[in-house]
Amino acid sequence: MAEVKKPKIEITDGALIPGKDSDAVFSAWRISFFGALSLIILLPIITPDPYRRIIAFLPDGILRTFEVTIFSIFFAFFLGLITGLGRISRIKIINRIATIYVEVIRGIPLLVQIFYIYYALGRFLKIPDIASAVIAMAVCYGAYLGEIFRAGIQSIPKGQMEAALALGMSRSQALRRIILPQTIRLVLPPVGNEFIALLKDSSLVSIIAVSDLLRRGREFASRTFDYFETYTMVALIYLVITLFLSRLVAIMEERLQKGER
Amino acid sequence: MKDRVRVIDATKYFDKVLALRNVNITVRTGEVVLVIGPSGSGKSTLLRCVNRLENLNKGKIWIDEDEVTKPKADIRKIREEVGMVFQSFNLFPHLTALQNITLAPRIVKKNPEKQAREKARALLNRVGLIEKADSYPGQLSGGQQQRVAIARALAMDPRVMLFDEPTSALDPEMIKEVLDVMLDLAREGMTMLVVSHEMGFAKAAANKVVFMDNGEVIESADPETLFNRPQKERTKRFLAHIL
Ligand SMILES: Nc1ncnc2c1ncn2[C@@H]1O[C@H](COP(=O)(O)OP(=O)(O)O)[C@@H](O)[C@H]1O
Ligand SMILES: [Mg+2]
Numbered sequence: 158m159a160e161v162k163k164p165k166i167e168i169t170d171g172a173l174i175p176g177k178d179s180d181a182v183f184s185a186w187r188i189s190f191f192g193a194l195s196l197i198i199l200l201p202i203i204t205p206d207p208y209r210r211i212i213a214f215l216p217d218g219i220l221r222t223f224e225v226t227i228f229s230i231f232f233a234f235f236l237g238l239i240t241g242l243g244r245i246s247r248i249k250i251i252n253r254i255a256t257i258y259v260e261v262i263r264g265i266p267l268l269v270q271i272f273y274i275y276y277a278l279g280r281f282l283k284i285p286d287i288a289s290a291v292i293a294m295a296v297c298y299g300a301y302l303g304e305i306f307r308a309g310i311q312s313i314p315k316g317q318m319e320a321a322l323a324l325g326m327s328r329s330q331a332l333r334r335i336i337l338p339q340t341i342r343l344v345l346p347p348v349g350n351e352f353i354a355l356l357k358d359s360s361l362v363s364i365i366a367v368s369d370l371l372r373r374g375r376e377f378a379s380r381t382f383d384y385f386e387t388y389t390m391v392a393l394i395y396l397v398i399t400l401f402l403s404r405l406v407a408i409m410e411e412r413l414q415k416g417e418r
Numbered sequence: 419m420k421d422r423v424r425v426i427d428a429t430k431y432f433d434k435v436l437a438l439r440n441v442n443i444t445v446r447t448g449e450v451v452l453v454i455g456p457s458g459s460g461k462s463t464l465l466r467c468v469n470r471l472e473n474l475n476k477g478k479i480w481i482d483e484d485e486v487t488k489p490k491a492d493i494r495k496i497r498e499e500v501g502m503v504f505q506s507f508n509l510f511p512h513l514t515a516l517q518n519i520t521l522a523p524r525i526v527k528k529n530p531e532k533q534a535r536e537k538a539r540a541l542l543n544r545v546g547l548i549e550k551a552d553s554y555p556g557q558l559s560g561g562q563q564q565r566v567a568i569a570r571a572l573a574m575d576p577r578v579m580l581f582d583e584p585t586s587a588l589d590p591e592m593i594k595e596v597l598d599v600m601l602d603l604a605r606e607g608m609t610m611l612v613v614s615h616e617m618g619f620a621k622a623a624a625n626k627v628v629f630m631d632n633g634e635v636i637e638s639a640d641p642e643t644l645f646n647r648p649q650k651e652r653t654k655r656f657l658a659h660i661l
Binding site: 314316317319320321322323324325326327330334335338339342 | 469471494495497498500501502504506508509510511512521522525526527567570571574
């Protein structure tokens, strides 16, 4: 018991976490990332028509995708934190509410949730499309993040809470000062991966008139009938962004492990 | 000398499992009482009831004039005044040694930062680790971690210190450095309730040794008597086993 074992949570429904082969020059990540990047740069040079027009048309959509993603992440993070705390709460009613939220949300496809908020609830109160998108994404990912936070909190050794209580701290002081700081470090990589998954899922909101990257592509393609070229470009852009972010998460994870004390 | 800790008829169940049965133990001010006994005999539970990490089903515990076990007792106040040292140290890994020690005085006792730091430095000095003030627990050996944990508990100026097998997670070469700190504490008059099977410490510091088995106190006496002339058969068997 002299060595305190470091708990670790593995969640891999987001982007691929680069494995051991990532050290190699021709790692899967490098090939995919730089391959996609080169195509994005080279295609408009080699075949200006229609790639140049596509490339000119999409940036608004990329910004919108980032906008929806960042707002959703922001709210999902806090919702997730509150849910995670609710799931470990000793107060029965809070615990129950948090659990029901997680169960219900995880049981409904995200696309249905988006429709539900935009169209179904939209009948009673007019929610702007971007707000609908952000609400749907945040509510959905809040539930998933809640489970990550719960698992993170629960994987902190019981002795930490006990030592804090034994020093006279209240439970909330102990949570804030002792448990949560350790939890955040622990869950950063899986939370990062959820963010990447969220960015990809944000393409679903293109269906409710949010002009994100995918929607812009659709608009372009339906006007010019350049379906193949447009969707190739859209896919490459998603791929580059996602791979870039997954790399960031991997680096962060490595840092955290190295700096682990 | 006055009684610092009085455990009276303490009984504790975990569901159906009996952990303590009518346990009576007194620790006088400045005394060191050692609790020994086989694994599962209720030693940890006893300590954990003194600072209300667990609640008794029956019986009472007093610290000086304060009844720890009464339903309206101020549990946080009790825990402030009872230091606890765990087998697995339980230092906070995201804080430096110094921060581990200053945190509770700052946020529980509301001591000013500067005062808390000065005190923490003095305590680190006392446990021989002043040069490790800015190290994180992961950078310290087990023995060093446990010494920081002792300093952390002392920073709250406890009326009594509880030690739950403080050296049993340590490699043999580190046991002495921790026991030395505990011996110093004992000499300076700290009231201590210690679960440990370190015979050297028992002989050097303990005023009284209590042998527990199956949640009961089987017998208690001064160390010389209990180790050399135990009265009960169960005590003899246990001592034969560990000596
Ligand atoms: N949190 C708990 N839940 C259920 N049973 C427990 C718990 N803690 C201790 N026990 C039981 O109480 C008895 C005494 O345990 P403990 O006080 O840890 O003994 P010791 O410290 O002497 O090894 C054991 O039978 C143990 O299994
Ligand atoms: Mg024990």
